[in-house]
Amino acid sequence: MADGTKSPLLQPDTLGDSLPLRNRICMSAMTRNRCIDANKPTPASAKHYAERARGGTGLIVSDGVCVFLHGLNWPHIPVLYKMEHADAWKRVTDAVHEAGGTMFMQVWHAGRAQNEEMSMLKSASRSNERTDKHGSSVLNRCRFLLSVVDDIVAIWGAAAVGIKICPTDTLNDTASPYSEISETYTFLIAELVKRGVGYMNLSRRGCGEGVTRPAGTELPVGYEPLQEFGPMIKCTGSTTKLMVNEGYTVAEAEELVKHGRIDMVCFGRPFMWNPDVVYRIETGVSFAENDRGDHVMYGPYREPGENYNDWPSALEA
Numbered sequence: 164m165a166d167g168t169k170s171p172l173l174q175p176d177t178l179g180d181s182l183p184l185r186n187r188i189c190m191s192a193m194t195r196n197r198c199i200d201a202n203k204p205t206p207a208s209a210k211h212y213a214e215r216a217r218g219g220t221g222l223i224v225s226d227g228v229c230v231f232l233h234g235l236n237w238p239h240i241p242v243l244y245k246m247e248h249a250d251a252w253k254r255v256t257d258a259v260h261e262a263g264g265t266m267f268m269q270v271w272h273a274g275r276a277q278n279e280e281m282s283m284l285k286s287a288s289r290s291n292e293r294t295d296k297h298g299s300s301v302l303n304r305c306r307f308l309l310s311v312v313d314d315i316v317a318i319w320g321a322a323a324v325g326i327k328i329c330p331t332d333t334l335n336d337t338a339s340p341y342s343e344i345s346e347t348y349t350f351l352i353a354e355l356v357k358r359g360v361g362y363m364n365l366s367r368r369g370c371g372e373g374v375t376r377p378a379g380t381e382l383p384v385g386y387e388p389l390q391e392f393g394p395m396i397k398c399t400g401s402t403t404k405l406m407v408n409e410g411y412t413v414a415e416a417e418e419l420v421k422h423g424r425i426d427m428v429c430f431g432r433p434f435m436w437n438p439d440v441v442y443r444i445e446t447g448v449s450f451a452e453n454d455r456g457d458h459v460m461y462g463p464y465r466e467p468g469e470n471y472n473d474w475p476s477a478l479e480a
């Protein structure tokens with residue numbers, strides 16, 4: 164930390180009672196369109212993740228990995244529904260484990276946010292006017308998510324399941340009136356805590372200064388989901404760890420961990436251009452900035468390592 168004491172982000176933690184993490188710093192899921200081998204991760208992917216594990220990251224979350232390649236117009240995203248896909252991912256996780264890291268896969272189905280040309284599917288689901296068991300009441304609208312969680316927990320155990328929730332998000336027409344956000348996530352969080360999932364990653368995308376929300380979905384002045392939902396995740400008896408993300412600085416996260424308001428922080432973009440995020444936090448070296456432009460995120464690139472595995476560490480810079 165700036166004052167020379169050890170950052171609270173470097174304290175170890177455990178998901179559930181069974182999954183130890185070496186610190187509280189997580190690499191956020193970032194889909195980078197680098198899976199040029201028939202949607203399988205390549206040696207460049209293994210190198211990318213292993214380097215970040217070697218850098219000391221507590222938990223790494225993979226690219227969003229599609230459970231079926233259906234109606235998607237994203238190029239070179241990873242999929243996992245055949246043994247050959249699992250084998251390719253195992254080469255990545257083996258490299259991460261060898262570097263002392265822990266890695267989760269982000270399970271992705273694009274749902275209604277798929278190919279732009281599938282406009283019928285989009286408009287049919289946009290208005291959320293279903294009257295079957297997946298529509299109308301809060302319970303019904305949470306039913307699908309909870310049944311997916313239950314099925315995954317039955318296989319892997321609750322500690323190994325994390326879930327990212329973005330109550331205030333506006334992307335893909337998800338902006339909701341505040342009263343609906345409050346009611347829905349109060350219910351959903353209680354259900355997830357009951358199941359003892361390892362962590363909830365609470366994103367604050369869609370709120371804060373400079374964000375314009377669609378009419379009717381305005382938030383109370385100064386609203387942050389952490390104020391309302393944080394205590395519900397960290398309530399008495401909860402074994403679910405609270406991770407936050409979206410635009411956090413190291414100092415902000417340190418302050419929140421120090422005061423017991425969160426357990427972990429998740430950084431996204433800094434991990435793209437800093438292979439050594441944890442080293443920098445340990446030594447008080449600030450994160451490098453991206454000085455190459457936004458194309459480094461998704462491409463184009465001449466080979467998959469370009470703007471992916473060629474960022475210097477603080478020691479090399």
Ligand SMILES: Cc1cc2nc3c(=O)[nH]c(=O)nc-3n(C[C@H](O)[C@H](O)[C@H](O)COP(=O)(O)O)c2cc1C
Nearest residue numbers: 191192193194226227408409410411430431432460
């Ligand atoms: C290139 C890129 C790809 C992303 N892909 C995903 C994704 O597949 N799944 C996901 O949950 N979030 C994705 N995100 C969002 C990040 O996980 C993270 O929530 C976001 O970057 C905010 O964190 P930050 O401010 O620390 O960057 C992506 C972000 C970027 C920049």
